[in-house]
Amino acid sequence: MSSTLQTLDRGLLALEIVSEHKEGITIAGLAEQLGVHRAIAYRIVTTLEAHALLTRTPEGPVRLGAGITLLASRFEPQLHAVAQPLLKTLAKATRATAFVSIAQGKECVVTLVAEPDEGMLRVSYRVGSRHPLTQGAAGIAILAGRTPQDDDSPEVCQARAEGYSLTRGQLQRGAVGVASPIVTARLRAGIEACVGVVAMDDLDTERAIREVKASARQLVELIGQ
Amino acid sequence: MSSTLQTLDRGLLALEIVSEHKEGITIAGLAEQLGVHRAIAYRIVTTLEAHALLTRTPEGPVRLGAGITLLASRFEPQLHAVAQPLLKTLAKATRATAFVSIAQGKECVVTLVAEPDEGMLRVSYRVGSRHPLTQGAAGIAILAGRTPQDDDSPEVCQARAEGYSLTRGQLQRGAVGVASPIVTARLRAGIEACVGVVAMDDLDTERAIREVKASARQLVELIGQ
DNA sequence: TTTTATTGTTACTTTTATCGCACACTTAAA
DNA sequence: TTTAAGTGTGCGATAAAAGTAACAATAAAA
Numbered sequence: 001m002s003s004t005l006q007t008l009d010r011g012l013l014a015l016e017i018v019s020e021h022k023e024g025i026t027i028a029g030l031a032e033q034l035g036v037h038r039a040i041a042y043r044i045v046t047t048l049e050a051h052a053l054l055t056r057t058p059e060g061p062v063r064l065g066a067g068i069t070l071l072a073s074r075f076e077p078q079l080h081a082v083a084q085p086l087l088k089t090l091a092k093a094t095r096a097t098a099f100v101s102i103a104q105g106k107e108c109v110v111t112l113v114a115e116p117d118e119g120m121l122r123v124s125y126r127v128g129s130r131h132p133l134t135q136g137a138a139g140i141a142i143l144a145g146r147t148p149q150d151d152d153s154p155e156v157c158q159a160r161a162e163g164y165s166l167t168r169g170q171l172q173r174g175a176v177g178v179a180s181p182i183v184t185a186r187l188r189a190g191i192e193a194c195v196g197v198v199a200m201d202d203l204d205t206e207r208a209i210r211e212v213k214a215s216a217r218q219l220v221e222l223i224g225q
Numbered sequence: 226m227s228s229t230l231q232t233l234d235r236g237l238l239a240l241e242i243v244s245e246h247k248e249g250i251t252i253a254g255l256a257e258q259l260g261v262h263r264a265i266a267y268r269i270v271t272t273l274e275a276h277a278l279l280t281r282t283p284e285g286p287v288r289l290g291a292g293i294t295l296l297a298s299r300f301e302p303q304l305h306a307v308a309q310p311l312l313k314t315l316a317k318a319t320r321a322t323a324f325v326s327i328a329q330g331k332e333c334v335v336t337l338v339a340e341p342d343e344g345m346l347r348v349s350y351r352v353g354s355r356h357p358l359t360q361g362a363a364g365i366a367i368l369a370g371r372t373p374q375d376d377d378s379p380e381v382c383q384a385r386a387e388g389y390s391l392t393r394g395q396l397q398r399g400a401v402g403v404a405s406p407i408v409t410a411r412l413r414a415g416i417e418a419c420v421g422v423v424a425m426d427d428l429d430t431e432r433a434i435r436e437v438k439a440s441a442r443q444l445v446e447l448i449g450q
Numbered sequence: 451t452t453t454t455a456t457t458g459t460t461a462c463t464t465t466t467a468t469c470g471c472a473c474a475c476t477t478a479a480a
Numbered sequence: 481t482t483t484a485a486g487t488g489t490g491c492g493a494t495a496a497a498a499g500t501a502a503c504a505a506t507a508a509a510a
Contacts, residue, residue, distance in 0.1 A: 004272040006496065007232035007468070012276040019299040022306070028486055037470050042488070047229040051237040052409055052416075055449035060486080063307075064300045065449030066409055066416045072297035073328055073417045074244040075289040080330065081247070102294060104301055109353065128334065128355050184277055184291055191294045224280030224290030228489095231467060232497070253456075262499060267458075285457080 010034060014044045015064075018054055024061030080112060082222045087114035087195075090215045094208045096199035097123050098215075101138040101179070103192035107131065108139040111193075123175055123198045137177030140165040141194035145181025164209050174201055178208045180216040184224065195219060235259060239269045240278055240289075249286030305337060307447045312339035312420075315440045319433045321424035322348050323440075326363040326404075328417035332356065333364040336418075348400055348423045362402030365390040366419035370406025389434050399426055403433045405441040409449065420444060 017033050018025055025033075031041035045062055048054040052067035083100055090098040091114040100112040107130045115122055133139035134153070143152065144159035152160075159165035164180040171177070179196025195215045197208050242258050243250055250258075256266035270287055273279040277292035308325055315323040316339040325337040332355045340347055358364035359378070368377065369384035377385075384390035389405040396402070404421025420440045422433055 003268065004275055005232050005236065005268050007230050008236035008269065008272045009275070011230065011233035011236065012273070012278065015296070016276070019296050022299075022302055024303075026486070027488095038487085039470065039489080040468080043228065043230050043468085044233060047233045048237070049449070050229055050234070051241070052449040053237065055447070057447075064296065064303050066407070066418075066445075067449065068293075068296050068300040069304075069327060069416045069418060070414060071240070071244050071289065071293050072300075074247070075293040075297075076329055077247055078289050079294075103298055105305070128353050130353050182291070189295060191291045192298045193291075193294060220291075222280070222282075224274070224277045224292065228467095251456095252458085263457085264459085264500085265498065268497085 010036065010040075011044050011048060014041065015048060015053055018062050019064055021063075024057060024063040026061055030062065076111075079223065083112055083219060084114065086215055086218060086222070087112055090114070090195070090197065090211055091116040092118075093211045094197050094199070094203070095119055096197035096203055096208060097125050098195070098197050099125050099138070100193060100195050100219075101142070102194075103133060103142050104130070106133055108133050108136070108142060110138075121200060123172070123200060125198050131171060135167075136171045137165045137167045137179040137198075138194050138196050140167065141179035141181045141196060142190075142192055145183050145190040145192065145194065147189070164213055166205060166209070168201075175199070176201055176203045176205065178203070178205065178212050180212045182216050182219050182223075184220055235261065235265075236269050236273060239266070240273060243279055243287055244289055246288075249282060249288040251286055255287060301336070304448065308337055308444060309339065311440055311443055311447070312337055315339070315420070315422065315436055316341040317343075318436045319422045319424070319428070320344055321422035321428055321433065322350050323420070323422050324350050324363070325418060325420050325444075326367070327419075328358060328367050329355070331358055333358050333361070333367060335363075346425060348397070348425060350423050356396060360392075361396045362390045362392045362404040362421050362423075363419050365392065366404035366406045366421060367415075367417055370408050370415040370417065370419065372414070389438055391430060391434070393426075400424070401426055401428045401430065403428070403430065403437050405437045407441050407444055407448070409445055 014030060014034055017030060027041050027045055028038055031038040034041060045054055052065045054062050055065040056062050087098040095116045095118060098114045099110050101108050101110050109130045110125055110127050113125055113127050133143055140155050140159050143156045167177050175198055177196060177198045179194045182193045183190055196212055239259055242255060252266050252270055253263055256263045270279060277290045279287050280290040281287050312323040320341050320343060323339045324335050326333050326335050334355045335350055335352050338350055338352050358368055365380050365384050368381045392402050400423055402421060402423045404419045407418045408415055421437055
């Protein structure tokens, strides 16, 4: 097992800490959270700033920078390439429409979809469509993937315990949704995403639950623990 | 003038290099591009992997990891906080609907919107809606923000030269769009985003162009050069 | 088959990049 | 005015990387 680089490690940790502070954080505050001298934090910020991963507001505080967007836009096609075949398999196995959704603010956005080729009728779930996190199997699965909150609904708590969520008719009458959060062990927090399927009422839920959970695990393997 | 940290700098450079290789890159290849010994590249990759910013496929190559998604999901509300007031001002000044769009694959997705409070009729542009990059002012502005390609359309070339794009009726009959790419100097590439306005045919284009370009510059300041 | 690359990892020496202190300075509150 | 909290930057000591070399383990070529 090869070792890690202290300086790089700290820098990335700093990036994560900054990302946790929506309103920004002072360099002094960052230094404290990192447990290092201010001067070190200062150099770390300068370096991250040079790569546009951080910005300093004129008043002082440090926030995330535009570089994140660039990286994210490059990650998306990679995720697509990796996850699409997996989704296709999931769609076939469950004979339902499979999807990957991620959180964006208080909403849940569909990023990838695969439809089964069999079946007369099928539910289609458009990429880019969004709905509140509190509604539908996908949203609940994402909430369940977060660290427990006091105000979690019973559904979310159950989904967290079982590893999946199942909803009927929440987004569309007569539709069933099953979703499972994508939980990564290495990160300090979940990645706020889930895999799932939607179908008409005739979904074989037993099987769907099994398959969706398996897909979530596989995705974690492919995408990075 | 404070200095940057070599190790962190190299690590971030490695991250960028990996992000440029959609299919992944071998560690040896990465080491070469970084101009360092293989052993160093290994240590860098291990560290980035520990933060889930990179993953290694079972066959070897290194790709971006899920950590990017987490950072991106946290950047979004920060961008929102910073850009929303600016968009509101832009909407007021131009009496048109102002927006920020980013590229996602071959499409262009609307991420933020602000509507003017005056005016009887107004064009509403829904957050999350998407259309091909080749269509509409927003898409063209993003393409213009990229490094020149051989197959760029005349519109894209013109937008690159002028610093803005203007289209009429491409997405909706009777609608005019003006957009300007958000170009950052520090990054190795553009961030694939733009600011703009959409309105009915009665838009004061002279003014809109001026305001939109100014907004793009301001956003760069706020978000990180 | 042997030979030749390439990959992945470790142990060790060298060197230099990083650490952490220190000092100067600004701003704002007490 | 003093106190406090924060920013920004040189500098020497040393821990932390760099940069070797070396060694299995594959994998590809002869």
